Amino acid sequence: MDYVVEMLGIRKEFTGIVANDDITLQLKKGEIHALLGENGAGKSTLMSILFGMYQPDRGVIKVKGAETKIANPNVANKLGIGMVHQHFKLVSNFTVTENIMLGNELRKGVVLDLKGAAKRIEELSKRYRLNVDPYAKIEDISVGMQQRVEILKMLYRDAEVLILDEPTAVLTPQEIQELIGIMQHLIQEGKSIIIITHKLKEIKAAAHRCTVIRRGKTIGTVDVATTSEQKMAEMMVGRQITFKVDKAPSKPGEVVLKLDKLTVNKAKNVPGLKSFSLEVRAGEIVGIAGVEGNGQSDLVEAITGLRKVESGSIEFKGSDIVELSIRKRIESGIGHIPEDRQKRGLVLDYTLEENMVLEIYNREPFSRSGILNKSKIRSYAEGILSSFDVRSGQGSTSVTRSLSGGNQQKAIIGREIELNPKLLIAVQPTRGLDVGSIEYIHKRLIEHRDKGNAVLLVSLELDEVLNVSDRVAILNNGELVDTVITAETTENEMGLMMAGVKRGDQV
Numbered sequence: 355m356d357y358v359v360e361m362l363g364i365r366k367e368f369t370g371i372v373a374n375d376d377i378t379l380q381l382k383k384g385e386i387h388a389l390l391g392e393n394g395a396g397k398s399t400l401m402s403i404l405f406g407m408y409q410p411d412r413g414v415i416k417v418k419g420a421e422t423k424i425a426n427p428n429v430a431n432k433l434g435i436g437m438v439h440q441h442f443k444l445v446s447n448f449t450v451t452e453n454i455m456l457g458n459e460l461r462k463g464v465v466l467d468l469k470g471a472a473k474r475i476e477e478l479s480k481r482y483r484l485n486v487d488p489y490a491k492i493e494d495i496s497v498g499m500q501q502r503v504e505i506l507k508m509l510y511r512d513a514e515v516l517i518l519d520e521p522t523a524v525l526t527p528q529e530i531q532e533l534i535g536i537m538q539h540l541i542q543e544g545k546s547i548i549i550i551t552h553k554l555k556e557i558k559a560a561a562h563r564c565t566v567i568r569r570g571k572t573i574g575t576v577d578v579a580t581t582s583e584q585k586m587a588e589m590m591v592g593r594q595i596t597f598k599v600d601k602a603p604s605k606p607g608e609v610v611l612k613l614d615k616l617t618v619n620k621a622k623n624v625p626g627l628k629s630f631s632l633e634v635r636a637g638e639i640v641g642i643a644g645v646e647g648n649g650q651s652d653l654v655e656a657i658t659g660l661r662k663v664e665s666g667s668i669e670f671k672g673s674d675i676v677e678l679s680i681r682k683r684i685e686s687g688i689g690h691i692p693e694d695r696q697k698r699g700l701v702l703d704y705t706l707e708e709n710m711v712l713e714i715y716n717r718e719p720f721s722r723s724g725i726l727n728k729s730k731i732r733s734y735a736e737g738i739l740s741s742f743d744v745r746s747g748q749g750s751t752s753v754t755r756s757l758s759g760g761n762q763q764k765a766i767i768g769r770e771i772e773l774n775p776k777l778l779i780a781v782q783p784t785r786g787l788d789v790g791s792i793e794y795i796h797k798r799l800i801e802h803r804d805k806g807n808a809v810l811l812v813s814l815e816l817d818e819v820l821n822v823s824d825r826v827a828i829l830n831n832g833e834l835v836d837t838v839i840t841a842e843t844t845e846n847e848m849g850l851m852m853a854g855v856k857r858g859d860q861v
C-alpha cells in the first residue's frame with residue numbers, strides 16, 4: 355500500500371495523563387483523512403507529534419516508507435509536512451507575502467526578494483484556487499482568507515502532507531463549503547490531507563477515510579462512504595447518540611431582558627446594531643440567528659457592558675443597566691459564555707480551580723476577611739468539572755493552558771451555568787465540542803430554562819438555534835428582520851430571513 359505517512363504504535367504521556375496510547379494512523383497518498391475523537395481524546399497531541407512539536411515516548415513514524423525522527427517543525431517542513439493550527443500564527447500588520455516569507459527566507463538570512471516571492475504566491479494562489487492577494491495586509495482580510503494564507507504558507511514550502519487542525523471551527527457555512535472545494539482541488543494536485551473536525555457532516559462531505567480515537571486509543575479506521583454518521587459518533591463516544599434535543603414547551607414568565615430601540619456602533623459612526631428591540635422572558639430560550647457579522651457581537655457586548663450604547667435602553671429585571679459596570683452586571687445576575695474563550699473566558703496561566711471562581715472568589719464562602727478558603731474553592735471547582743466532564747491531567751489543579759480546546763470550553767460553560775444567572779447569554783456555546791458534549795450542553799441549557807431563567811443563545815449553527823431555542827430573532831445588517839416561534843418555522847424560511855427577506859415577503 356502506498357502510504358505517505360504512517361504513525362505506528364504512538365504513545366505520549368503528559369504528567370498525569372496518557373494523551374496517546376498505542377495510536378496508529380496511516381495516510382494514503384491523495385486522500386483526505388479525517389481524525390475524529392472526543393474532546394481531549396488526543397488528536398492535537400498526535401498531530402503535534404507528526405509536526406515535530408512533541409517527541410513520542412514510543413512508536414514509529416514513517417514518511418514514504420522510511421522510518422524518520424521528526425525532531426522539530428523544521429524537520430517536518432523538510433519532509434514535506436505542513437500544519438495549520440487552530441490559532442493562526444500570522445502577524446496582523448504584515449502583508450500576506452511578508453507573513454509567508456517570515457520563518458522561511460527571513461530565518462535563513464537570504465537576501466529578500468519580495469517581488470519574486472509575491473509573484474510565486476500569486477501563482478500558487480491561482481493554481482490552487484485560493485484567491486489570495488499577496489499584497490493584502492492580514493488585519494484587512496477575513497478569518498477565512500487568513501486561513502488560506504496559512505494554507506499558502508505550507509504550499510510555498512512545498513508541503514505534500516497538509517494537517518488542518520479544526521479548520522472549520524472559525525469559518526462561516528459558506529466558507530466551509532469553499533474550504534471543502536479547496537481541499538478537493540489540493541488532492542487532485544497530488545497532496546494528501548489530514549483534517550481534524552468534530553462535524554460528522556463535514557467528514558461525510560469531504561473525507562475518504564476516518565480514523566477514530568477515544569481516550570488516547572485507536573478505535574479503528576473506516577471508509578467514510580460506507581459508514582453512517584451515527585456509526586462514527588458511536589465509535590467515538592462508545593455509546594448511542596440521539597442527535598435530537600428533547601424539550602417540553604416553554605412556560606414564559608416575567609420579562610427578564612428588555613431591549614428598546616438599541617443602537618450600538620461597530621466603529622466610530624458605523625452602526626453595528628440599529629434600533630433593535632427584543633424581550634426575553636424567564637423560562638424561555640431566545641435564539642439570535644444571522645450570518646456572522648450582522649450585529650450579533652454588537653448586541654452581546656452591549657448587554658454585557660463591553661461596548662458603549664449609542665441610544666436606546668437595556669432593561670434587566672426592570673431596571674436600566676446601560677450605566678452599570680461589567681462586574682455589577684455579572685453580580686446582578688447576567689452570565690456570559692463568550693465567543694472567544696481564550697481572550698475573554700479564561701486566564702490560561704491560572705489553574706482550573708482559580709478559573710472556576712474567577713467572578714466569585716471574593717465572596718463567602720470562598721473568602722472571608724480577604725483570606726481565600728482553598729478547600730471550599732477546590733470542592734466547588736471539582737463539582738463543576740465532574741458534572742461537565744472536563745478532562746485534564748491533574749484535575750482542578752491543572753494549569754488551564756494544558757487542557758484541550760474543547761475541555762476549556764466545557765469548563766467555561768460549567769462555570770457560568772453553576773452561577774445560576776437569571777439571564778444566561780451563550781455565544782457559540784458548542785463550537786469545538788464533540789457530539790456527546792454538545793448533547794449534554796444542550797440538555798443543561800434547557801434545564802437552566804426550566805428552572806425559570808432566561809437564555810439568549812447566539813449561534814451560527816442553524817440546527818442548534820432551531821433545536822434548542824423556543825423563539826428566534828433574526829438579524830440582518832444590524833436590524834431585526836423578524837421574531838419567530840421555532841416550532842412554526844423551517845430551516846429554509848430562516849435562511850431567507852437571514853438574507854433579509856421578511857416572512858410575509860417570501861414566495
Ligand SMILES: Nc1ncnc2c1ncn2[C@@H]1O[C@H](COP(=O)(O)OP(=O)(O)OP(=O)(O)O)[C@@H](O)[C@H]1O
Pocket residue numbers: 368369371372373391392393394395396397398399400745746747756757758759760761786
Ligand atoms: N502540554 C500538555 N501538558 C499537559 N497535558 C496536556 C498537554 N497537551 C495536551 N494535554 C492533555 O492531553 C490530552 C489530549 O489533549 P489534545 O489537545 O490532544 O486533545 P484533542 O483530542 O485535540 O481535544 P479537543 O477536541 O478538545 O481539541 C488532554 O487531556 C490534555 O489535557
